[in-house]
Amino acid sequence: MIRAFDAVIVGGGIVGAACALAFSRQGLRVALVEPGEIGGGATAAAMGHIVVLDDSPAQLALTRYSQLLWRQMAGELPPDVEYTSRGTLWVAADDEEVQEICRKHSVYREKEIPSEVVGGEALRSLEPALRGGLAGGLLVHEDVVVSPQLAAQFLLRQALAGNATLVQQMAVSMQSGTVRLNNGDELHAPFLVNAAGEGAPALTPGLPVAMRKGHLAITHPYPGFLRYQVVELGYLKSAHVTTTDTVAFNVQPRQNGQLLIGSSRQFGVKGREVDDGILTRMFARAAEYLPALPSLSIERTWTGFRSATPDKLPLIGLSAEDETLFLATGHEGLGITTSLATAQLLADSIAGRTPAIPMAPYSPSRKIASIVEAFPA
Numbered sequence: 001m002i003r004a005f006d007a008v009i010v011g012g013g014i015v016g017a018a019c020a021l022a023f024s025r026q027g028l029r030v031a032l033v034e035p036g037e038i039g040g041g042a043t044a045a046a047m048g049h050i051v052v053l054d055d056s057p058a059q060l061a062l063t064r065y066s067q068l069l070w071r072q073m074a075g076e077l078p079p080d081v082e083y084t085s086r087g088t089l090w091v092a093a094d095d096e097e098v099q100e101i102c103r104k105h106s107v108y109r110e111k112e113i114p115s116e117v118v119g120g121e122a123l124r125s126l127e128p129a130l131r132g133g134l135a136g137g138l139l140v141h142e143d144v145v146v147s148p149q150l151a152a153q154f155l156l157r158q159a160l161a162g163n164a165t166l167v168q169q170m171a172v173s174m175q176s177g178t179v180r181l182n183n184g185d186e187l188h189a190p191f192l193v194n195a196a197g198e199g200a201p202a203l204t205p206g207l208p209v210a211m212r213k214g215h216l217a218i219t220h221p222y223p224g225f226l227r228y229q230v231v232e233l234g235y236l237k238s239a240h241v242t243t244t245d246t247v248a249f250n251v252q253p254r255q256n257g258q259l260l261i262g263s264s265r266q267f268g269v270k271g272r273e274v275d276d277g278i279l280t281r282m283f284a285r286a287a288e289y290l291p292a293l294p295s296l297s298i299e300r301t302w303t304g305f306r307s308a309t310p311d312k313l314p315l316i317g318l319s320a321e322d323e324t325l326f327l328a329t330g331h332e333g334l335g336i337t338t339s340l341a342t343a344q345l346l347a348d349s350i351a352g353r354t355p356a357i358p359m360a361p362y363s364p365s366r367k368i369a370s371i372v373e374a375f376p377a
């Protein structure tokens with residue numbers, strides 16, 4: 001069977017679901033192809049931290065733009081999405097990290113992103129569970145938290161209530177305006193979007209993305225243990241390392257008092273199983289900051305894969321090889337944050353509107369080192 005749409009999106013994670021909603025809201029008849037549970041891929045594995053980061057001006061622009069889109073949508077989100085104004089408390093362990101806190105603060109101030117520098121003593125009055133002797137911190141007020149899979153499911157439900165159709169099949173190819181499905185059907189459209197996460201390189205060979213495995217754990221509820229999402233400043237350093245496995249302290253309190261404990265990054269590891277060695281390192285790192293952490297009981301642990309590009313920016317825009325094919329992948333550890341901006345940028349491209357932020361830094365045709373050079377095995 002052949003069916004025609006205005007746009008066909010492959011992948012029902014948070015990025016595909018956000019695209020389906022943005023396209024449907026601009027009147028496009030859109031099909032979303034997903035064989036499994038909506039948001040059941042990397043999206044289900046994520047912490048759901050909607051966070052501004054400033055590794056590069058382009059990363060800052062995308063994360064902040066998307067955070068503001070989440071905020072605009074906050075009133076529509078049902079309670080189960082648990083949109084929570086949590087704030088991020090970045091923790092500096094020493095004077096060198098305090099300098100980085102001050103740099104970050106001045107960048108955020110310039111971009112009108114509310115944040116405040118706190119000293120070591122103030123840090124403990126904000127979060128008494130932190131150990132003494134830490135050098136200071138940066139409280140970023142407008143970072144929020146959502147429940148990522150439920151957010152993706154909400155976005156798709158809204159799209160389906162408009163002009164979208166869910167096609168519960170696996171795509172086997174997508175090019176030149178045609179998506180072929182594993183049941184032999186074809187979906188035709190002038191615009192295709194590859195938002196297939198881990199499955200994206202199989203559909204568009206040669207994509208400069210590699211998978212980065214991550215572990216997370218969640219405790220039983222301990223209401224009041226933490227107030228903010230608390231992250232070591234060293235998290236940023238660890239997120240940049242591509243040659244060894246890294247762990248960093250990153251703990252998020254959920255609305256019911258459960259604590260999500262992260263995080264780890266591993267390249268070149270394919271299996272989905274939980275690695276006890278990595279978990280042990282992750283917990284030990286977190287306990288260096290939260291001494292009472294080892295007394296808490298863990299309810300569940302899991303892993304997921306982040307799609308990483310060599311320059312740490314996602315691929316959003318038209319493929320260089322196929323004028324019908326948009327890419328929406330490579331969001332690494334920021335795909336929940338940047339899903340709404342990704343969708344809006346693509347909706348603007350299709351409509352021929354000027355986007356709110358320049359798209360060139362995320363263009364799939366930008367000069368980008370090959371994955372082998374950037375991530376040597």
Ligand SMILES: Cc1cc2nc3c(=O)[nH]c(=O)nc-3n(C[C@H](O)[C@H](O)[C@H](O)COP(=O)(O)OP(=O)(O)OC[C@H]3O[C@@H](n4cnc5c(N)ncnc54)[C@H](O)[C@@H]3O)c2cc1C
Pocket residue numbers: 010011012013014015016033034035036037038039040041042043044045046047048049050051169170171172195196197198199200203213214215216303304305306307328329330331332333334335336337338
């Ligand atoms: C441990 C961990 C913690 C994270 N924490 C955060 C965080 O706090 N904040 C944040 O912003 N980001 C976070 N991330 C990153 C975030 O999870 C991802 O960037 C985001 O979920 C990517 O969404 P996606 O829709 O591109 O991919 P996915 O959610 O993986 O969705 C892709 C979908 O495509 C489908 N698919 C694949 N191949 C095909 C095919 N051939 N045909 C049809 N469908 C197909 C899959 O079934 C899947 O459902 C974290 C990631 C990990 C691993």
